[in-house]
Ligand SMILES: NC(=O)c1ccc[n+]([C@@H]2O[C@H](COP(=O)([O-])OP(=O)(O)OC[C@H]3O[C@@H](n4cnc5c(N)ncnc54)[C@H](OP(=O)(O)O)[C@@H]3O)[C@@H](O)[C@H]2O)c1
């Protein structure tokens with residue numbers, strides 16, 4: 001059954017009623033996630049088309065009649081895509097959903113900020129959560145978050161995408177939702193290294209747990225709400241992505257621990273591992289604004305080939321001793 005958002009006083013919408021509210025959805029990007037998001041919308045009875053820069057349809061006609069446009073391309077293309085969409089004269093009623101997990105290398109903006117700056121009058125919604133596309137494509141149950149300052153837009157996307165296999169929660173914190181999904185990619189690289197070096201369950205638990213205050217510090221700095229990081233788009237995605245080989249970011253770290261070269265690992269993956277770019281952008285921001293990000297800093301140095309995986313572990317273990325309490329304004 002497809003239901004509306006959660007409060008107990010909110011009535012459940014019967015499936016027959018929900019079917020009357022189907023949407024015209026255009027998904028931008030025909031990669032792993034774009035394809036999965038197109039299938040999910042299609043299987044709910046929506047009218048769906050998928051646009052890719054390599055495909056036959058032009059962007060303007062692909063988005064012309066859309067109620068909802070879902071951007072699911074790699075971070076490196078988001079800024080240019082936003083400009084292209086601007087010339088495509090998107091209707092102001094069209095809801096723009098971003099499902100990309102990354103930071104813009106030029107401006108450090110999140111995708112939702114890029115779309116917000118380019119389309120000030122359109123509703124912008126972030127879709128983010130523990131959503132490994134291979135499991136979604138295998139129709140295994142999953143949950144996610146649609147976050148927006150526009151409550152109605154989030155509820156509309158929730159209604160369009162919710163199914164027996166894809167449970168969707170709304171949130172009022174788009175920046176927090178997308179930062180959870182973005183920052184965990186860097187941590188997944190670190191956890192891949194940890195497993196690749198066979199450092200054990202204690203080390204992995206310590207790494208994932210210590211990642212949380214690090215993600216919180218960046219999130220608070222960028223205007224996110226703390227509690228969002230303890231939900232599906234934060235802790236949930238961190239756990240899913242650090243769990244093993246379905247994550248491409250984890251596989252980057254695992255490969256580095258085996259002594260493989262970064263370029264070779266990325267070539268072998270053949271698809272996007274956003275944590276690599278995110279680590280660079282994050283460290284630029286952390287250096288500029290004085291944000292302590294010890295785990296990301298070691299990942300960044302490892303990706304640049306400045307240190308070995310073993311040195312990264314040593315550098316984290318031998319840091320100055322301190323209390324555990326998470327101070328969001330900590331200096332180290
Ligand atoms: N896969 C997942 O499990 C998953 C789940 C949640 C979120 N995400 C996020 O979704 C985003 C896409 O991931 P993915 O797994 O779909 O990656 P992918 O399989 O590597 O596909 C990337 C897509 O982005 C497109 N693209 C890349 N650069 C572009 C540009 N400059 N202009 C237009 N399109 C461009 C690619 O087009 P071409 O094919 O033409 O290169 C392709 O359609 C990432 O931010 C990822 O973190 C992924």
Ligand SMILES: O=P(O)(O)OC[C@H](O)CO
Pocket residue numbers: 101129130131132133181185188237240241246247248249250272273274
């Ligand atoms: O394969 P990854 O590491 O890009 O992770 C995919 C999704 O972000 C998991 O939610």
